[in-house]
Amino acid sequence: MKTNDFINSLSNNLMQAPLAGYTDVGFRYLCAKYNCGLIVSEMVSAMSLKQKNKVAFDMLGMELPQNTKSKVAVQLFGHDPAVFAEVVKYDEIQQFDAIDINMGCPVPKVTRNGEGSALMLEPKKAGAIIDACVKNSGKPVTVKFRKGYTDNNVNAVEFAKMCQDNGACMITVHGRTKEQMYSDVADWDIIRQVVEAVDIPVYANGDVKTKEDMGAVLSQTGAFGVAIGRGSGGRPWLFAQLAGHEVDVNPFEDIKTHYYLMLKHLPAHVVAGEMKKHIGAYLKGKRGVKPLLNEIFKTKTVDEQLALLTDYFKN
Ligand SMILES: Cc1cc2nc3c(=O)[nH]c(=O)nc-3n(C[C@H](O)[C@H](O)[C@H](O)COP(=O)(O)O)c2cc1C
Numbered sequence: 001m002k003t004n005d006f007i008n009s010l011s012n013n014l015m016q017a018p019l020a021g022y023t024d025v026g027f028r029y030l031c032a033k034y035n036c037g038l039i040v041s042e043m044v045s046a047m048s049l050k051q052k053n054k055v056a057f058d059m060l061g062m063e064l065p066q067n068t069k070s071k072v073a074v075q076l077f078g079h080d081p082a083v084f085a086e087v088v089k090y091d092e093i094q095q096f097d098a099i100d101i102n103m104g105c106p107v108p109k110v111t112r113n114g115e116g117s118a119l120m121l122e123p124k125k126a127g128a129i130i131d132a133c134v135k136n137s138g139k140p141v142t143v144k145f146r147k148g149y150t151d152n153n154v155n156a157v158e159f160a161k162m163c164q165d166n167g168a169c170m171i172t173v174h175g176r177t178k179e180q181m182y183s184d185v186a187d188w189d190i191i192r193q194v195v196e197a198v199d200i201p202v203y204a205n206g207d208v209k210t211k212e213d214m215g216a217v218l219s220q221t222g223a224f225g226v227a228i229g230r231g232s233g234g235r236p237w238l239f240a241q242l243a244g245h246e247v248d249v250n251p252f253e254d255i256k257t258h259y260y261l262m263l264k265h266l267p268a269h270v271v272a273g274e275m276k277k278h279i280g281a282y283l284k285g286k287r288g289v290k291p292l293l294n295e296i297f298k299t300k301t302v303d304e305q306l307a308l309l310t311d312y313f314k315n
Pocket of ligand 1: 017018021041042043075102103104144174182205206207208230231
């Protein structure tokens with residue numbers, strides 16, 4: 001593996017994998033608080049940015065702890081190289097440390113436009129998108145994709161080489177096909193094959209939730225790093241634990257910080273809706289929280305939610 005300036009600038013080899021609806025501005029801050037080396041935003045539509053859609057711009061908030069060592073990438077999805085070429089120059093995109101391109105999303109409303117994982121079926125177009133981002137952004141460009149589109153079309157190795165040839169400085173490989181969505185277990189062997197085929201650093205992704213999983217995926221694949229998605233939902237402190245740092249976790253303080261940062265960037269009614277999922281994740285597995293979660297799901301405002309949470313955490 002050859003490293004590069006971007007990879008050398010990272011404080012560790014942990015990545016918060018992008019999660020639509022979760023890796024928002026508040027959650028990104030908390031991942032940085034817990035020293036996640038690389039944090040990736042939710043996917044944002046390149047076309048929506050070009051069309052000046054406010055909701056898309058609202059997703060680009062930047063809040064980080066002072067003196068953070070974490071780097072933050074913005075993840076874009078789309079299908080038109082010319083649109084990428086334009087939007088990567090926007091100030092709101094340039095404030096990020098890197099640009100990650102989504103070539104793995106399996107959701108039909110994305111793939112039917114030839115976006116996300118559908119680009120694995122069109123490697124030439126995918127290459128033109130990467131090239132457009134590299135030439136026009138002046139930023140490190142990374143790509144996240146899957147094992148392949150279907151089991152009959154496993155092309156992660158060729159796709160990885162294509163990304164490298166078009167100037168990507170790092171790739172993240174999720175060991176499932178588009179067809180599998182999130183079912184079955186991730187195939188780490190295909191990640192090993194990718195690692196062996198390219199010079200650029202590879203992040204292994206899929207089913208890593210613990211320190212043991214992390215050790216296993218790194219040793220089985222030889223990957224440079226590990227990208228963690230669902231495993232960190234509601235527990236951003238996982239990154240500190242994986243990096244071997246002692247941390248004093250106060251979930252309610254983190255939850256309040258999460259609300260505060262969301263309210264700085266998004267309308268209050270949107271925050272009230274978005275935070276319900278996060279609260280479900282933060283409280284997952286805690287004994288006796290079902291009635292509280294039912295109450296929270298009925299609320300319409302942040303104030304109502306915070307009152308319920310204050311009551312819960314005071315015990
Ligand atoms: C709710 C949800 C939202 C996701 N959103 C994105 C996204 O915006 N961009 C992306 O590249 N992958 C997205 N993914 C895929 C994850 O980044 C990751 O590849 C997948 O969950 C496997 O990793 P894990 O087992 O660590 O969760 C999403 C997954 C889930 C479950």
